[in-house]
Amino acid sequence: MIEKNRSQKLKRLLLVQRHIERMAENDLAETSRQRVEVNAAMDDVILALGSMDPVHHAFSQNYADRFGRLSIKDKQLTGMQEVHEMRLARERAKGDRFEEGMNNALEAERREADDNAVYDVIDQQFATPASSKLQNP
Numbered sequence: 001m002i003e004k005n006r007s008q009k010l011k012r013l014l015l016v017q018r019h020i021e022r023m024a025e026n027d028l029a030e031t032s033r034q035r036v037e038v039n040a041a042m043d044d045v046i047l048a049l050g051s052m053d054p055v056h057h058a059f060s061q062n063y064a065d066r067f068g069r070l071s072i073k074d075k076q077l078t079g080m081q082e083v084h085e086m087r088l089a090r091e092r093a094k095g096d097r098f099e100e101g102m103n104n105a106l107e108a109e110r111r112e113a114d115d116n117a118v119y120d121v122i123d124q125q126f127a128t129p130a131s132s133k134l135q136n137p
Contacts, residue, residue: 007105014102017095024091028084035077042070 045067048056056063 007102007109010098010102010105014095014098017091017098021088021091021095024084024088028081028088031077031081031084035074035081038070038074038077042067042074045070 045063049060049063049067
């Protein structure tokens with residue numbers, strides 16, 4: 001009975017761990033999405049800086065400042081993305097260990113149930129002849 005409780009506990013922990021894993025995946029996806037947006041904005045600023053249109057020349061300092069801010073944000077998001085990737089790998093590894101432990105516990109429960117069934121059959125085999133001998137004297 002304790003082993004069965006163990007597999008049930010591991011199953012619940014596995015479900016929680018997989019949810020944490022999905023949260024880490026979502027965080028990574030959000031960071032990746034933000035990086036795409038920042039890179040697109042950086043491309044737009046680069047196009048504006050390289051433009052021959054006189055309107056853009058008037059704002060070249062603003063564009064340069066914006067490009068600097070976007071570069072800093074891209075570096076921050078790159079660092080965050082690496083952190084999220086490491087977190088996702090760690091959470092996935094934890095979940096895999098819980099799943100392996102749960103499968104081992106379930107296998108142990110099945111073996112114990114099979115062993116108990118065999119012992120019950122053996123007990124019945126030994127119990128039946130003794131009771132019939134008592135009734136036939």
